[in-house]
Every structure is written in C-alpha cells, then in structure tokens.
Amino acid sequence: MNYRDLLSGKRRGPLAVALRCLLSPLTVPYRGAIAGRNFGFDRGWLRSHRAAVPVISIGNLTVGGTGKTPLVRYVARKLREQGLRVALVSRGYGAAPGEENDEAMELAWGLADVPHLQQPDRVDAARIAVEELESEVILMDDGFQHRRLQRDLDIVVIDATCPFGFGRLLPRGLLREPLGSLRRAGVIVLSRADAVTAEARREISSRLARIAPHAIIVQATHRPVGLLGWPDQRADLSHLLDRPVAALCAIGNPDAFVETVRGCGAQVTAVLALPDHDPYDSATMERVRHWLADLGDRRIEVICTHKDLVKLKTDRVEGHPVWALLIEIEILAGGSEFDQTIHTVGEAANRVAAPSDADV
Numbered sequence: 001m002n003y004r005d006l007l008s009g010k011r012r013g014p015l016a017v018a019l020r021c022l023l024s025p026l027t028v029p030y031r032g033a034i035a036g037r038n039f040g041f042d043r044g045w046l047r048s049h050r051a052a053v054p055v056i057s058i059g060n061l062t063v064g065g066t067g068k069t070p071l072v073r074y075v076a077r078k079l080r081e082q083g084l085r086v087a088l089v090s091r092g093y094g095a096a097p098g099e100e101n102d103e104a105m106e107l108a109w110g111l112a113d114v115p116h117l118q119q120p121d122r123v124d125a126a127r128i129a130v131e132e133l134e135s136e137v138i139l140m141d142d143g144f145q146h147r148r149l150q151r152d153l154d155i156v157v158i159d160a161t162c163p164f165g166f167g168r169l170l171p172r173g174l175l176r177e178p179l180g181s182l183r184r185a186g187v188i189v190l191s192r193a194d195a196v197t198a199e200a201r202r203e204i205s206s207r208l209a210r211i212a213p214h215a216i217i218v219q220a221t222h223r224p225v226g227l228l229g230w231p232d233q234r235a236d237l238s239h240l241l242d243r244p245v246a247a248l249c250a251i252g253n254p255d256a257f258v259e260t261v262r263g264c265g266a267q268v269t270a271v272l273a274l275p276d277h278d279p280y281d282s283a284t285m286e287r288v289r290h291w292l293a294d295l296g297d298r299r300i301e302v303i304c305t306h307k308d309l310v311k312l313k314t315d316r317v318e319g320h321p322v323w324a325l326l327i328e329i330e331i332l333a334g335g336s337e338f339d340q341t342i343h344t345v346g347e348a349a350n351r352v353a354a355p356s357d358a359d360v
Contacts, residue, residue: 002273004064004255007166007173023172031169034177041147048150051126054137054349055151056342059144061182062165062174064252064276066157067191067222069103069307070329072141073110075155075342079137080113082346084353087135089125089149090142092118093277102250102277103141105310114139122149137349144184145176153345156185160196160219161256163204182212187341192256193219193332216341218334224264227323228306230315235323240266240303246295246320247271248288248304250278250311261303261325270295280311292318 005011006019040046056075060066072088079086088111092101100108104116115133117125122140126149129135140149144156165174182188188208193201205217227235245266247258254273262268272291278284292302302322304312309324316322331338 004162004174004253007168008162009166020172024168027169027172030171031178034169038147038177038181046147048148049123049126050150051123051138052130053135053352054153054345055126055140055149056137056153056155056345057140057143057146057149057151058155058157059140059142059146060157061144061176061179062159062162063170063176064159064162064174065256066159066253067220067256067327067329068142068157069106070222070327071155071157071189071191071220072107072139074329076111076114076139078339078342079139079346079349082343082350084346084349085134085136086114086139087129087133087137088114088116088139088141089122089129090116090118090140091120091122091146093142102307102311106306109306109310122146136353137346144181152348153186153341154184155187155189156182157189157191158204158208159253159256160190160193160201160204162253163190164207179211182208182215185212185215187216187218187338188212189218189220189338191220191329192222194221195256195259216334216337218338219332221330221332222260222327223330224260224325225328226326227303228309228326229321229323230309230313233315237264239323240264242267244269244297244300245303246292246300248274248302249308250274250276250280251305251307252276257305257325260327264325266303269297269300278311280308285317289318292320295320 006016041048058068058072060068076086104118107116117129119125126138129138167173169175208217224237226237227239243266245268247261247268249257251257258268258271298319300320302317302320304324306324306326312322
C-alpha cells in the first residue's frame with residue numbers, strides 16, 4: 001500500500017480507513033515530544049553549540065523527497081564562488097558502517113571540492129570540519145530538526161506538490177514538526193513550484209508568509225539537464241523523446257520523479273517505486289530484475305535518479321540500458337534576495353577567516 005496515498009486519503013476502503021484511525025492517536029505523543037524538545041532549546045534548557053565558523057542548515061519540514069539535494073549543491077557553489085572553503089555535514093542516514101550513503105555519493109559527483117562528513121553527532125562533525133579540514137563555512141544537510149548545532153541561516157525546502165504534509169504530524173501525516181516551527185526559518189524555498197498552478201503558488205506563499213513573516217520565500221523548479229550512465233557516460237535529454245522507458249526510484253516522492261521523466265518527452269511504460277533510501281541489496285536487485293523481465297521488451301530503457309545510479313553502479317540491468325536523470329535547481333522567483341542572503345553569510349565567514357590586527 002502506497003504510504004502517501006494512505007495518508008492523503010486517496011486510498012479508500014475499510015482497511016485504509018482503519019489504518020488512518022489507528023495512526024491518528026499516535027500523533028499526540030509525537031506532538032508532545034517535539035513540543036517539549038523545541039521548548040527546551042528555545043528556553044536554553046537543552047544545550048546547543050556554536051561552531052567556530054558560520055553554519056547554514058538546509059532542511060525539510062516534512063519527510064519524503066522535497067528536492068533538497070540540488071539546493072545543497074546550489075548553495076555550496078555560491079559559497080565556493082566567494083572563495084570559501086566549504087564543508088558539508090550530515091547524519092548519514094542509511095549508510096553502512098564506514099561507508100557513505102546515497103546522498104553523499106550523489107553530492108560528491110557534483111561537489112568534488114566540498115568534503116562531506118557523515119555522523120550522527122553533527123556538533124563533532126562541525127568541529128572536525130573546522131579544526132582538521134580548515135573549513136570556513138559549514139553546510140548542514142537535513143538540519144532543521146537538529147538543534148544542537150547552532151546555525152546562522154535556516155533554509156527550509158517545501159515541496160509545492162505536497163507543501164504541508166497533508167496537514168498532520170507523523171505518523172498520520174508527513175509533518176516532522178508543526179507548521180509554526182517555520183518561524184525559525186530565514187529562507188523558505190518552494191520547490192517544484194512549476195508543478196502547480198500560479199493560483200496554488202500564491203496560496204501556498206501567502207500561507208507561508210503568515211506563518212513565517214520574516215522569512216524570504218523563494219520559488220524554484222527542478223530542471224533536468226541531461227542523462228548520466230555509469231560510470232560517466234553522457235547523453236542529451238533529446239535521447240528520451242518518444243522513447244519507451246521504465247522509471248525506477250527509491251526516493252521520498254516518486255510521483256514527482258515520474259512526472260519529470262514524462263516532461264522530458266519519454267513514454268513511461270512501467271514504474272517501480274522502492275522505499276526511500278533502499279540499499280539495492282541482493283533482494284532488491286532480484287526484484288528489479290524480475291520486474292524488468294516481465295516487461296518483455298528489451299527496447300525499454302531504465303531511467304532512475306542520480307541517487308539510485310550511485311547504488312546500482314551499472315550501465316545495464318537484465319539487458320536494459322540504465323540512465324540517471326540529472327537535475328539542477330532553477331530559481332524562478334526571489335533569487336536575488338536569496339543569493340544576497342547567502343552572500344551575507346559568506347561575508348561573515350570571510351571576516352571570521354581574515355586575521356585581525358591582534359593576530360598579525
């Protein structure tokens with residue numbers, strides 16, 4: 001059963017209704033735990049730590065894919081343009097011991113000069129970034145709920161196709177914390193803004209402005225820029241025009257990915273949506289091979305996300321060519337103010353890094 005369809009109410013029938021009824025009371029203890037934790041940090045009862053350099057957090061209010069990874073690349077590149085040494089810290093969700101997770105492998109491809117430290121203790125990761133890697137600014141990936149490490153700027157990504165997590169906290173909805181938590185945000189990026197109508201964008205932006213009146217609201221889209229085959233084959237998007245493809249992904253919002261593939265002109269004949277961060281272990285690969293074998297048409301090519309390709313590590317499965325759709329973020333509205341905000345943090349990092357008169 002599709003979890004999103006269940007929570008949204010699209011899934012009907014006695015079983016779906018029963019499951020929603022069972023999930024609803026569980027939001028009460030979850031809300032209490034989140035409220036208590038945020039209250040503790042707001043009052044200073046729970047200790048937070050300031051890094052020696054400026055920190056920018058890029059996070060979500062909901063679970064599932066909001067398209068955060070292309071935004072991390074965008075912000076990192078803006079800071080690198082200022083000549084700053086940037087480090088990325090994250091929890092490393094889903095990574096095997098001693099290995100990187102899928103997001104780290106994807107980011108390494110696009111940010112070869114930005115080291116990525118993955119560990120649950122992001123305070124310690126930030127210390128290592130500064131003391132051992134001499135980083136001048138830190139990007140904390142998926143850090144909105146991680147309040148132990150203080151930040152100079154909170155950027156929150158909201159998916160326009162499901163902006164408010166069906167209006168409910170986990171596990172009945174997709175919200176990690178109440179909407180009022182957005183007041184902590186300095187920038188709210190409305191991703192996939194082009195996937196909804198102009199009226200819907202206005203309504204979402206208006207609601208966000210009421211919740212977080214001091215935040216900059218940015219509208220963005222995820223723009224396909226090409227195809228990548230393992231390990232480094234390239235193809236233009238024109239390769240997809242009128243081509244039958246099978247969409248394969250293990251991300252939080254598979255529907256958005258499938259629509260993006262269709263928007264490139266491909267004929268999506270089959271879809272296999274795996275659980276978010278699926279490791280593509282032997283059991284998963286057996287499932288994928290059976291799925292492709294059942295298609296019965298070797299002309300069909302597999303289109304996946306970059307995050308999937310770095311785990312598949314192959315250019316073919318069951319005789320079908322495999323391509324990843326490369327995505328970059330494009331700012332549609334609010335770009336100048338957003339870039340200036342990033343630049344301001346970068347200037348602060350430069351001031352920290354510059355020797356004072358007392359140091360000379």
